[in-house]
Amino acid sequence: MAQGKIYVSALEVAERAGVSRSAVSRTFTPGASVSPETRSKVIAAAEALGYHVNQLARGLMRNESGIVCLIVSDMATPYRSSLVKALTQHLQNAGKIAMLINTDRSDGSVDLALRQAIRYRADASIILSGLPDKSIADLCLKSGQRLVLINRNDDQDGTLKINLDDREAAGRVVTAFVRAGCSRLAFANSDAKTPSLMAREEGFVDAARAHGLDVIVERHGGTTYESGKVLAQKLMTRDVRPDAVFCATDLLACGFLDAARHQFSLSVPEELCVAGFDDIQQASWSSYNLTTFAQPVEAIAQEAVSWLGDEMDADLRRSRSSRRLHADLVWRGSIRAG
Amino acid sequence: MAQGKIYVSALEVAERAGVSRSAVSRTFTPGASVSPETRSKVIAAAEALGYHVNQLARGLMRNESGIVCLIVSDMATPYRSSLVKALTQHLQNAGKIAMLINTDRSDGSVDLALRQAIRYRADASIILSGLPDKSIADLCLKSGQRLVLINRNDDQDGTLKINLDDREAAGRVVTAFVRAGCSRLAFANSDAKTPSLMAREEGFVDAARAHGLDVIVERHGGTTYESGKVLAQKLMTRDVRPDAVFCATDLLACGFLDAARHQFSLSVPEELCVAGFDDIQQASWSSYNLTTFAQPVEAIAQEAVSWLGDEMDADLRRSRSSRRLHADLVWRGSIRAG
DNA sequence: GAGAACCTTGCACACGCTTGCAAGGCGGGC
DNA sequence: GCCCGCCTTGCAAGCGTGTGCAAGGTTCTC
Structure with missing residues (x-):
């Protein structure tokens, strides 16, 4: 009882619905081939049992966790927190989920954060502060992870760099x-x-x-x-x-x-x-x-997330690897009118 | 090449080190039984190959992902962002990792967020805003997930409620x-x-x-x-x-x-x-x-995270399920001295 | 009405890891 | 010298899912 009963698995759903486990899997896989009646039986059973796909297992199979790491320091700062918010929101809209890593501490902490990203097989990491060691960044890229650097101008190949003018x-x-x-x-x-x-x-x-x-x-x-x-x-x-x-x-x-x-x-x-x-x-x-x-917080988030969603081969990735966005001047009262 | 080579697995490390896969696994499992020499061989091989434990797979086996969901709205607000920061930091120190879910949108979004938490088999969810539907909260608890409610006074059993005076x-x-x-x-x-x-x-x-x-x-x-x-x-x-x-x-x-x-x-x-x-x-x-x-942002985070780390059976969990913290008055200049 | 084309479904394997179990090696106590 | 116990190690089963493959069923075309 201390270790409350475990989660319900696709197998249990399958048994209750009187179908095979594959049918359950396919029901929850967009684009898979399932007949409407099987689907509805499965959904009913899943609902009744409180079934939810195990993303850990799914990520293991698909080699795509749906996780994106946000690596950030000073996150309680107004600008940073609004950027984190926008990124989180856009990621959610794109069906991904944000993992937050704080790097306020020591100096190698960006590397530690990227290691964590690797361990969780994050699909991508977005770095808002600090710079990763070349070797660890290379490891990320080689492992198929995408990297976005916001307002840092490292010249690492295969990353998306977003900067302002x-x-x-x-x-x-x-x-x-x-x-x-x-x-x-x-x-x-x-x-x-x-x-x-x-x-x-x-x-x-x-x-x-x-x-x-x-x-x-x-x-x-x-x-x-x-x-x-x-x-x-x-x-x-x-x-x-x-x-x-x-x-x-x-x-x-x-x-x-x-x-x-x-x-x-x-x-x-x-x-x-x-x-x-x-x-x-x-x-x-x-x-x-x-x-x-x-x-342009929204534009930055938009740009980063849509780049993550893009299908692309290595060449394309390199060619679009840098985006420069425009910062609008907002006129208020701290400069005299000309 | 578009789908860069996949991550290196424990098997490859084992082969390079001339040991079994179990030995590799045990090397990265604190408290497991490995001889010093095996361990160092494994570590050398892992280092050379750039191996990192796959937390998805580990979570699958251990039934413990290390993930804690932070469910929050208005996260760009000064108070919220400082709380998120403190929680993230404390979670990291405790060896856990924060998953951030934004619930600014519609109203059922807390439920959606909890569903996401379930899908990723989060060890716990910390709710900073909004209230979950009873049924979904029950599902979380029944699945062995822990729930922390900050500044909400729902009377759900088995959750930790943190409030101020x-x-x-x-x-x-x-x-x-x-x-x-x-x-x-x-x-x-x-x-x-x-x-x-x-x-x-x-x-x-x-x-x-x-x-x-x-x-x-x-x-x-x-x-x-x-x-x-x-x-x-x-x-x-x-x-x-x-x-x-x-x-x-x-x-x-x-x-x-x-x-x-x-x-x-x-x-x-x-x-x-x-x-x-x-x-x-x-x-x-x-x-x-x-x-x-x-x-008391730090105290809140501390309290929440240490509760998550506590071993406890159902009784103890219930008995300590509510904490009331003190808010200190900070004197500045907007009230005349008495 | 027969054959082809298509959709659906189950089987079984794979993903990368943990861990119980048993076997092997080693030292110590008598 | 023997037995017992401890430490280490490999084996293999399993965690919950996705998916290629082949078999079965249905529909369409001529």
């Missing part, structure tokens, strides 16, 4: 700042030096230079609210205060705005223009009202 | 409001009528009554930032404005605060005291600086 987006912010009459530009970054963060930084600096403007770059900590505050301290205590700052992330921007307003009593956007990136929920809250770039 | 917490807010000299109390709630939300509301109303005070209760929409704003509209346009309002949730409180400050130009806590519940990240942001109750 970070550089171009950064350029558009410069334009907006210039139109607003700003000239003392700054970039507030975390020092995580993630590919996408660096792309924004470099894009910003380059575009500013094209306008003949220099940029003060400051980096600190992780991409958190607190880091945003610290960055504000650093930038706003300089001899010459910037009048426009692009924060690499909305979370940074929120911290930055709070510090700028409450500690330095600056009014935004009159004395200071600020832009962020991600368009997290909080960016639209009236205390922040932040002009920012929207992560 | 919502009523008592609400009472403590009343005390704080009274100490601050407030007398026109209001409660801002969503109209979701979730057990925990209603417990807070009733606890607040009752405690106020014990102090001889009436409470204006307003309910609207989901537990979102936007609902908080609407609730502020409703409460602040009354003939007699409340001077203290307890929001059922931090998200409501943030919306409420923003509307109160920016639309009604009220200063908090001078003219209006506000309290929330959950202690989400944003509550500590300086724009809000919200006095609130901390969801």
Whole structure:
């Protein structure tokens, strides 16, 4: 009784329905050949007994578990959690299921996560943070597992890389700042030096230079609210205060705005223009009202999941292995109108 | 090549190591009897071939998949995502793995989710939102699956119910409001009528009554930032404005605060005291600086996961089937000091 | 009405693993 | 020297499913 009675198997259903076990199997296999009457007998019996196909066994046979691993750190962060949500939802719609692995801990934890994915014979892994060791990634691919990298630009063959047009987006912010009459530009970054963060930084600096403007770059900590505050301290205590700052992330921007307003009593956007990136929920809250770039979360999820569903041979897989999506600028109140 | 070579099996490892398949199996089974030399031969071979135990097959045999289903809606919400994160982490530490199921869609979706859990022979399901149909919950239990309900007070036997002391917490807010000299109390709630939300509301109303005070209760929409704003509209346009309002949730409180400050130009806590519940990240942001109750997220996760790990017979399971945790009051600046 | 084409169904094998069982090897106690 | 017990190891049965194959049944065509 401690080990409650086990699950009911297809055999029991077959016996009750007076058919063979294969008939049961076929009833629950889309596209298999079963007569309507057999099917209904089976379904009735299954219903009565509370039968549910054992996906473990099915996965074993089909060599396709239906599991997709989501490998992620900082998952309680607004942007990450919305991405995880979208991915989970899209996977469900596609008949797959999400397995969640947290990699906040040590550094080899992405590798550990991929090992776990292999053990569960996941059909694919989607990596939202960190980068896997080449050898383990190769093992995944060789085993027939698909790999999606979001916002990491590793050049691993056979994976789908989804990125945004970070550089171009950064350029558009410069334009907006210039139109607003700003000239003392700054970039507030975390020092995580993630590919996408660096792309924004470099894009910003380059575009500013094209306008003949220099940029003060400051980096600190992780991409958190607190880091945003610290960055504000650093930038706003300089001899010459910037009048426009692009924060690499909305979370940074929120911290930055709070510090700028409450500690330095600056009014935004009159004395200071600020832009962020991600368009997290909080960016639209009236205390922040932040002009920012929207992560196309739905499009990312859509793209990733549909790629997983695609039938494809090795060539096609390689040819479509990189997607670059567009980040829309969402105008709110933290930049003066041009 | 389209269907990349399959995974390497224990048999191949056995052949390479010159031992039997059982030896390989035992090497990767903690506590099994293998001599050190055999073990090291096996490990070497496994390493060389890139072998990883197939958890699907292992789960099939052991009747224990290692999978735990997290059934959740609104997972991009700050509180929910932090709970999901904590649970995922604790499960990993316990050697289990989290399967994530989103139930934002239709209403029977919790049942669908549990069906999915059954199909994957999950060892347990943790339900963070919604309530399962009795029959399907019974099926889970009968199949030997464990069920944890967080903040839902269904009275299903054999499940672990984790709740907070919502009523008592609400009472403590009343005390704080009274100490601050407030007398026109209001409660801002969503109209979701979730057990925990209603417990807070009733606890607040009752405690106020014990102090001889009436409470204006307003309910609207989901537990979102936007609902908080609407609730502020409703409460602040009354003939007699409340001077203290307890929001059922931090998200409501943030919306409420923003509307109160920016639309009604009220200063908090001078003219209006506000309290929330959950202690989400944003509550500590300086724009809000919200006095609130901390969801003991870690303790909840700890409690749930350790219960899952417990060996227990039916009696013990029933006797420990309900846990009530304490929510600490986190003092910040949205209530005047007494 | 006969033969072909098609649909349905059961059999049996395969998937990769765990584990009870028995046999073998080894050392220790008398 | 013998017997007992322990540790290790291989064998083989089984977990619950999918699916190729062949046999049987039905329908269609001419």
